[in-house]
Amino acid sequence: MLSNLNGEMIKLLAAGIGETLYMTLVSTFVAYIIGLPVGILLYITDEDGIKENKVVNKVLGTAVNLLRSIPFILFLVAIMPVTRFIVGTTIGSTATIVPLVGSAAPYIARMVESSLKEVDYGVIEAARSMGANAKQIIFKVLLVEAKPSLIVGAAITITTILGYTAMAGMVGGGGLGAIAINYGYYRYQTDIAWVTIALLIIVVQIFQEIGSRIAKHSDKRA
Amino acid sequence: MIVEVTALIELKNLSKTFNQGTENEVVALKNINITINDGDIFGIIGLSGAGKSTLVRCINYLEVPTGGSVVFDGIDLGAISEKELLATRRHMSMIFQNFNLLSQQTAIKNVCFPMEISGVPKAEAKKRATELLTLVGLGDKLDFYPAQLSGGQKQRVAIARALTTNPRVLLCDEVTSALDPNTTRSILELLQTINKTMGVTIIMITHEMKVIEQICNKVAVLDHSEIVEMGNVKDIFLAPKSKIARELILPKSEGVDSIGDGGIYLRLVFDGTTAFEPVISNLALECRAAVNILAANTKNIEGKAYGQMVLQLPTDQSVVERIENYLDKKGIVYKEEDSYVE
The missing domain is CATH 3.40.50.300 (P-loop containing nucleotide triphosphate hydrolases)
Structure with missing residues (x-):
């Protein structure tokens, strides 16, 4: 049991956790910078939205669906030239952020859109009746009312991206996933594979728990 | 002014x-x-x-x-x-x-x-x-x-x-x-x-x-x-x-049966010009007539009567006349209805 878990390996795992967190959090952050506005646009340009626009909605919707239908592991490989152009390499944690963002942003856009759809239309109508413009409705009504749901969405997104980082380990990405593959799979150190899985589970649990608690605390509906 | x-x-x-x-x-x-x-x-x-x-x-x-x-x-x-x-x-x-x-x-x-x-x-x-x-x-x-x-x-x-x-x-x-x-x-x-x-x-x-x-x-x-x-x-x-x-507007008749078929239906309207008094019992006493209240929705606001009431009267024409004379005397607005169907 755990015969391969020596001091050297523990150091490696600790670094792996650091890299995984780095990839996950930076990718989530950057992906939100893209996904949040796209999600808002998808919502407001939809039929009967506050800025209904069929063309914009169709173009964005199609682009999002297209990106979302490519499996991450294929997307990772396909996007390598772009990654090399932006980061200069396709290997390592920083390089992994590019495909992670590309894959997570459309996912986030749909999550945001669905959170906004949960907002009671009556509240939007009330704001319109008071003479609120589109910008005021977005920032003072939609995002405020959807906040708890957006936080839950963010927690789900983070854990999903965390899963993707492990896949990136297959093609030279860093983090716990790379350790699991390099040691657990290629070198038959099954115990190391199990340790990384356990660590990933713990990290996912922590993010999910933090997300749920913040969401629950911020929701004033109950 | x-x-x-x-x-x-x-x-x-x-x-x-x-x-x-x-x-x-x-x-x-x-x-x-x-x-x-x-x-x-x-x-x-x-x-x-x-x-x-x-x-x-x-x-x-x-x-x-x-x-x-x-x-x-x-x-x-x-x-x-x-x-x-x-x-x-x-x-x-x-x-x-x-x-x-x-x-x-x-x-x-x-x-x-x-x-x-x-x-x-x-x-x-x-x-x-x-x-x-x-x-x-x-x-x-x-x-x-x-x-x-x-x-x-x-x-x-x-x-x-x-x-x-x-x-x-x-x-x-x-x-x-x-x-x-x-x-x-x-x-x-x-x-x-x-x-x-x-x-x-x-x-x-x-x-x-x-x-x-x-x-x-x-x-x-x-x-x-x-x-x-x-x-x-x-x-x-x-x-x-x-x-x-x-x-x-007309009051609903819920669970009220009429006295057999036929008869005359009278809708009384109280618009606040008459005092809130027991109109129907006075009417029954004075006209010696039995009337059926099919529906009523009246209220007393500062001593005056507001609302509506639907009565079914006997078919006897002389009784109907007596009742209508009584209502005229009291200044209560009424209207004969052919039927009372909701």
């Missing part, structure tokens, strides 16, 4: 058709002509699906009419820019059946909201919001979230919110429909006070005659997208002409 009556809102040949030109075309409003004067409490009554909600949303252009015009305080809402329209909406507040408060904000933040979007400084907004919440009786609930308030309290917050911009008119869309009878009464009283003390014109959309009866001075009856009857509440209440108005 001459009381000058000025039109505040004029709806001219207003029409609204949804999905116009497609196979899903739905006509919601047809040639609506209404003039609402400054200071009115104007009721618009109709059954669900009659077009009431669309009508009230056309008044502030939340729904853009497909024909005709809305003139508010001399301004044709269809002829102004989007920006001017948003500014004009601040003079016409709206309250809703489901309150539509921001669920993630406290009562005071909700009331501050319209001032926030119109750029009122924060401190000033907070002061005014506190005053208005106190006015509606929620001075001790400033930091409560909507989920912590009852339906009536939520509607009070919505009313306070609607008053922040000193509106000329309050558009009320079924505002008491989600409330119990006691709360309904207190909300209507509050609206009446606001109308009297602040001079805010009120437009009440409702499907309940009792709402119209309690606070409105004018009423328009909407049926199948058209106005079928309009006028002073008192006049329409006394003599509803349209089928739909009769259905809405």
Whole structure:
């Protein structure tokens, strides 16, 4: 049991956790910078939205669906030239952020859109009746009312991206996933594979728990 | 003294058709002509699906009419820019059946909201919001979230919110429909006070005659997208002409059987000109006639009788004459009905 878990390996795992967190959090952050506005646009340009626009909605919707239908592991490989152009390499944690963002942003856009759809239309109508413009409705009504749901969405997104980082380990990405593959799979150190899985589970649990608690605390509906 | 009556809102040949030109075309409003004067409490009554909600949303252009015009305080809402329209909406507040408060904000933040979007400084907004919440009786609930308030309290917050911009008119869309009878009464009283003390014109959309009866001075009856009857509440209440108005106004007979078939049906209307006295027992004693009360909806307001009653009289013509003479003598308005079918 755990015969391969020596001091050297523990150091490696600790670094792996650091890299995984780095990839996950930076990718989530950057992906939100893209996904949040796209999600808002998808919502407001939809039929009967506050800025209904069929063309914009169709173009964005199609682009999002297209990106979302490519499996991450294929997307990772396909996007390598772009990654090399932006980061200069396709290997390592920083390089992994590019495909992670590309894959997570459309996912986030749909999550945001669905959170906004949960907002009671009556509240939007009330704001319109008071003479609120589109910008005021977005920032003072939609995002405020959807906040708890957006936080839950963010927690789900983070854990999903965390899963993707492990896949990136297959093609030279860093983090716990790379350790699991390099040691657990290629070198038959099954115990190391199990340790990384356990660590990933713990990290996912922590993010999910933090997300749920913040969401629950911020929701004033109950 | 001459009381000058000025039109505040004029709806001219207003029409609204949804999905116009497609196979899903739905006509919601047809040639609506209404003039609402400054200071009115104007009721618009109709059954669900009659077009009431669309009508009230056309008044502030939340729904853009497909024909005709809305003139508010001399301004044709269809002829102004989007920006001017948003500014004009601040003079016409709206309250809703489901309150539509921001669920993630406290009562005071909700009331501050319209001032926030119109750029009122924060401190000033907070002061005014506190005053208005106190006015509606929620001075001790400033930091409560909507989920912590009852339906009536939520509607009070919505009313306070609607008053922040000193509106000329309050558009009320079924505002008491989600409330119990006691709360309904207190909300209507509050609206009446606001109308009297602040001079805010009120437009009440409702499907309940009792709402119209309690606070409105004018009423328009909407049926199948058209106005079928309009006028002073008192006049329409006394003599509803349209089928739909009769259905809405005449008291319902629930679980009452008539004395066999036939007979003459008499509808009595108490309009506050007669004293609240035991009319029917006096009538029975004096005319020596047995009458059947099929339906009654009367109330005593400051010693005067208001409401309606439907009687079934014996078929004997001489008895009927005696009864009608008695009613004439008492000054009670009545109308013979051929049948009493709801």
